[in-house]
Amino acid sequence: MSYKAIQTALSKVSESGVIQGALRGKHGHQPTIDPQIKQSVIDFINSIPKIESHYSRAQTKRQYISSEKSLADIYRDYKQLREKDGLAIATSSTFNRILNTEFNTSFFITKKDQCDLCERYKNSDSEEKRNLSQEYEQHQNEKVLARTEKDNDKSRADGTIVAVYDLQAVLQIPKGQISLFFYKSRINCLNFTIRNLRAKEAMCYFWDETEGKRGPIEIGSCILDYVKAQVDQNPNKEIEIIFYSDNCGGPQKNKFLLSAYAYAVNKLKVKSITHKLKVTTSIVSLRNKLIDTCSRVQSIYQSNIKR
Structure with a gap:
């Protein structure tokens, strides 16, 4: 450790002997999103039709957007709409961040039922497979009987x-x-x-x-x-x-x-x-x-x- 680092740390010690916390990123001058631009993203996402979960709607309030379009497609449509009206546009990173942090939403992907035990066994390492082997074999026998x-x-x-x-x-x-x-x-x-x-x-x-x-x-x-x-x-x-x-x-x-x-x-x-x-x-x-x-x-x- 250099002498300068020690000197800087000692200079932050208060009279009570407590070192002042780090102030990195706390200057208060970070760039902010224009409230109108942020609201335009929220309004646009709210306008997209959504559906409930098919399998776990009793356990989650998450809603799903049809996978007919990707996130890039949706942002492109948002951008074209704002350009058509001559209005300011949020960046793609801002659009994605608002969607991921302020909405309990994801893209809906239709999938067949999967057996929890079979999937867990298939994705386990060697040690976990040994621990699951007896349960898995019984499970396979039950499948044959069924x-x-x-x-x-x-x-x-x-x-x-x-x-x-x-x-x-x-x-x-x-x-x-x-x-x-x-x-x-x-x-x-x-x-x-x-x-x-x-x-x-x-x-x-x-x-x-x-x-x-x-x-x-x-x-x-x-x-x-x-x-x-x-x-x-x-x-x-x-x-x-x-x-x-x-x-x-x-x-x-x-x-x-x-x-x-x-x-x-x-x-x-x-x-x-x-x-x-x-x-x-x-x-x-x-x-x-x-x-x-x-x-x-x-x-x-x-x-x-x-x-």
């Missing part, structure tokens, strides 16, 4: 209806990458799909946010309508139905869905309804076949309206 159970249900010869259902991620309409669509107020739509695994037939229930939400009442209404349709298709016998679904507590484990099942068994020509909840990713591929088909159709529609 798939065997599903295959046995599909191969039943007694006419039992075996179906899998799921709710697709929120769809925003209209959809497109041009600014005319992207910054317009869009309506959130929901698509609930039920697929008969044996007959390889599917039904889609589609509604928008003005007609209903995505809670157990809406899900139960769709399932009850599906059961009634199956009863109408089999007027000469009592039907048996086996449903497969994910293990989401909100839509699947509630009194409303149980009431719908009880009503169907007591009031309709339904002998029994069995609901099997997944404990692994074993039914994800079955469910996603229909969801992926819907997404591909949506992508085709989107590609036809690109500029």
Whole structure:
């Protein structure tokens, strides 16, 4: 340590023997953002339509911007809008900082369900994999048993209806990458799909946010309508139905869905309804076949309206 550093430190000692704290960056003359420019960024970000989380909306208030455009695209649109009106423009770094610090917002990326244990094992190092090996092996055995159970249900010869259902991620309409669509107020739509695994037939229930939400009442209404349709298709016998679904507590484990099942068994020509909840990713591929088909159709529609 040089003598000058010691001398500087001693010069900052007060009469009580306390050394004055560092004053770097505390001069008070840092550049500031013009309040009007900052407000223009906030107003622009607020004008972008957003959606809630599909999987964890009960645990987070984070909202999502459609991934049809990147952050650079959005800033470019902001810049063009301000230039058109002859107004001052925030820099891209300022725009990004305001978006990241003053909004609980990120870009929405549609993804399939992932098994927590499988992903944790896949991304672990050698030591962690050894610690997880027993649990992981048991997990793999459970997946085999679950798939065997599903295959046995599909191969039943007694006419039992075996179906899998799921709710697709929120769809925003209209959809497109041009600014005319992207910054317009869009309506959130929901698509609930039920697929008969044996007959390889599917039904889609589609509604928008003005007609209903995505809670157990809406899900139960769709399932009850599906059961009634199956009863109408089999007027000469009592039907048996086996449903497969994910293990989401909100839509699947509630009194409303149980009431719908009880009503169907007591009031309709339904002998029994069995609901099997997944404990692994074993039914994800079955469910996603229909969801992926819907997404591909949506992508085709989107590609036809690109500029």
